[in-house]
Amino acid sequence: MCGIIGVVGSSDTLDTLLEGLTRLEYRGYDSAGVALVRQGQTWRARTAEGTESVSALKEECKKAPRGFTSGIGHTRWATHGAPEAVNAHPHLDCSGHVAIIHNGIIENHAEIRAELEARGHLFSSRTDSEVLAHLVEEARGGGAELMEAVRVSLLTVRGAFAVAAMDATEPDVIVAARRISPLVVGTAPGVTYLASDIPAILDRATAFYAVNDDEIVRMGPEGFRAIDLEGAPVRLKQLTIDWDLETAEKGGFDDFMSKEIAEQPDAIRATLLDRRRKDGTITFDELRVSDDELRDVKRVVLVAAGTSHHAALVAKYAIERWARLGVDVDIASEYRYRDPIVEVGTLVIGVSQSGETIDTIQAAREARRRGARVVAISNIVDSSLARESDAVIYTRAGLEVSVASTKAFVAQVAALELLALRLAQLRQTLSPSDVDALFLGLSHVSAQVAQVLARGADVDDVAKQLLGARDFFFLGRHVGFPTALEGALKLKELSYLHAEGYPAGELKHGPLALIEPGVVVVAVATDPAMHEKLLSNLAEVKARGATVVAVATDDDEKIEAVADYVLRVPVTEPMFTPMIDIVPLQLFAYAMARGLGKNVDRPRNLAKTVTVE
Numbered sequence: 001m002c003g004i005i006g007v008v009g010s011s012d013t014l015d016t017l018l019e020g021l022t023r024l025e026y027r028g029y030d031s032a033g034v035a036l037v038r039q040g041q042t043w044r045a046r047t048a049e050g051t052e053s054v055s056a057l058k059e060e061c062k063k064a065p066r067g068f069t070s071g072i073g074h075t076r077w078a079t080h081g082a083p084e085a086v087n088a089h090p091h092l093d094c095s096g097h098v099a100i101i102h103n104g105i106i107e108n109h110a111e112i113r114a115e116l117e118a119r120g121h122l123f124s125s126r127t128d129s130e131v132l133a134h135l136v137e138e139a140r141g142g143g144a145e146l147m148e149a150v151r152v153s154l155l156t157v158r159g160a161f162a163v164a165a166m167d168a169t170e171p172d173v174i175v176a177a178r179r180i181s182p183l184v185v186g187t188a189p190g191v192t193y194l195a196s197d198i199p200a201i202l203d204r205a206t207a208f209y210a211v212n213d214d215e216i217v218r219m220g221p222e223g224f225r226a227i228d229l230e231g232a233p234v235r236l237k238q239l240t241i242d243w244d245l246e247t248a249e250k251g252g253f254d255d256f257m258s259k260e261i262a263e264q265p266d267a268i269r270a271t272l273l274d275r276r277r278k279d280g281t282i283t284f285d286e287l288r289v290s291d292d293e294l295r296d297v298k299r300v301v302l303v304a305a306g307t308s309h310h311a312a313l314v315a316k317y318a319i320e321r322w323a324r325l326g327v328d329v330d331i332a333s334e335y336r337y338r339d340p341i342v343e344v345g346t347l348v349i350g351v352s353q354s355g356e357t358i359d360t361i362q363a364a365r366e367a368r369r370r371g372a373r374v375v376a377i378s379n380i381v382d383s384s385l386a387r388e389s390d391a392v393i394y395t396r397a398g399l400e401v402s403v404a405s406t407k408a409f410v411a412q413v414a415a416l417e418l419l420a421l422r423l424a425q426l427r428q429t430l431s432p433s434d435v436d437a438l439f440l441g442l443s444h445v446s447a448q449v450a451q452v453l454a455r456g457a458d459v460d461d462v463a464k465q466l467l468g469a470r471d472f473f474f475l476g477r478h479v480g481f482p483t484a485l486e487g488a489l490k491l492k493e494l495s496y497l498h499a500e501g502y503p504a505g506e507l508k509h510g511p512l513a514l515i516e517p518g519v520v521v522v523a524v525a526t527d528p529a530m531h532e533k534l535l536s537n538l539a540e541v542k543a544r545g546a547t548v549v550a551v552a553t554d555d556d557e558k559i560e561a562v563a564d565y566v567l568r569v570p571v572t573e574p575m576f577t578p579m580i581d582i583v584p585l586q587l588f589a590y591a592m593a594r595g596l597g598k599n600v601d602r603p604r605n606l607a608k609t610v611t612v613e
């Protein structure tokens with residue numbers, strides 16, 4: 001999740017780039033860089049100072065020669081290659097004339113790089129992105145103009161990209177293109193801009209245009225033209241932007257939470273990108289634990305807090321089912337103080353969006369002190385948890401601003417289920433065709449989440465009917481149980497209503513006594529294996545006067561008999577349902593909180609990152 005910006009035809013190129021990068025810092029801040037290009041000359045500056053990268057870049061740029069009218073800038077969120085200056089963008093080709101910036105992941109970078117190196121190209125970074133500079137260089141060497149060179153280069157790559165390229169031998173031109181990663185073009189008289197996000201150029205451009213997947217744009221001071229990957233001309237759609245800067249930072253949404261809920265398909269898709277080799281092997285570039293070590297794991301312990309704890313609970317079901325390994329899940333703040341047993345072969349997985357939650361860091365420290373190998377699942381590159389662990393798998397949800405965690409949860413579940421599949425591969429507890437089928441199913445989840453988001457109005461209607469309710473029980477079985485816990489957490493933290501998550505089968509062991517008219521029971525009822533039993537549980541609460549809301553699959557014909565309201569979701573492999581079923585529950589919590597006039601981004605008494613015990 002990097003931020004990109006470019007400008008051509010400007011009298012204050014550097015200020016435009018640096019101001020834009022300041023506004024894009026939330027997309028990534030492990031390093032930053034700019035390249036200025038004019039006839040025969042490229043000037044580049046890059047810094048890797050963590051959150052201070054853009055400030056350090058501003059200092060570096062005081063040394064820039066004057067008079068450049070075109071340039072590109074980048075703020076990085078590392079995926080391939082450590083967060084160091086050498087891996088910061090822009091990247092140059094061998095001649096130093098071609099400069100590129102890239103947001104996304106080039107999935108086949110390793111093969112392309114090997115081929116380019118065999119043809120004599122010299123690489124200076126460990127990034128996947130640098131291949132683009134050398135591909136463009138080759139195409140330019142064959143006589144192609146920059147736009148054609150970028151087009152030809154993109155035919156070779158798989159994955160996600162918003163890319164911008166310049167060449168000092170064709171100055172005052174930027175060529176940009178996108179697939180999956182966001183990209184907009186802006187214009188003002190005599191100047192053309194590009195950015196990953198509108199806020200970066202909001203106060204500079206006067207008109208904005210959306211670039212769609214597989215479209216390539218050639219920008220000059222006079223404006224732009226666009227083609228598709230086959231070279232056919234396309235028209236970019238003009239966007240109506242009547243936002244102020246604050247609204248723009250929220251991408252046009254009313255608040256960060258609704259923006260982040262909407263970003264969930266991308267969060268899942270990005271987390272899965274580049275995780276499966278051609279031969280079917282699930283792979284994590286950044287995981288520094290050898291296959292032998294993973295094969296020798298005897299027991300897994302997951303430690304986490306809050307929403308991350310719920311994602312960890314889902315992982316228990318996946319690892320046990322697929323990899324046939326015993327799994328314990330611990331609340332991080334409990335693990336550390338209960339004198340935990342760490343036997344040889346224990347793999348501890350610390351799950352944390354921020355990677356800065358003190359309870360999770362302390363639990364991971366305690367586990368390492370007792371001899372466990374610790375893997376971090378973190379959304380923030382180089383977070384404290386990532387640095388202190390033996391290895392890390394990054395979720396790629398992008399910066400989560402809202403205190404209530406949403407997109408981080410679905411990305412964590414995706415990453416943990418991938419890890420479960422890798423363990424199953426190594427332990428040969430699933431056949432290669434089973435792993436392939438599950439990976440394929442996982443790849444469809446992002447589109448299914450988008451389908452559920454499109455049904456948001458149904459959730460709003462239900463929330464309106466239930467605005468007066470004060471007590472909620474969220475029930476589920478199997479992975480529906482952690483989903484229920486997460487749904488209840490969302491409702492309580494956002495709306496300050498009493499909400500409890502329970503395994504549906506446990507209700508009759510006590511909490512059933514609380515069920516009476518006025519109580520709302522929200523059931524996660526999507527698992528076919530558990531369906532009959534869950535229907536009985538719902539009949540029990542209904543008989544005692546509860547109002548029942550059920551999350552049920554599109555093909556469920558029996559649910560209407562026991563539910564007052566049904567929120568429909570598409571059918572998927574049961575293990576993947578938490579990523580889909582949580583969406584209506586997030587939307588429900590959001591709608592309830594808004595209906596009750598609460599601040600959804602900043603609930604009372606809570607902090608985004610809890611750094612005290």
Ligand code: M6R
Nearest residue numbers: 306307308352353354357404405
């Ligand atoms: O950054 P972490 O994932 O470690 O944070 C853990 C919890 O503090 C966090 O998930 C919290 O529960 C959220 N407010 C839930 O929405």
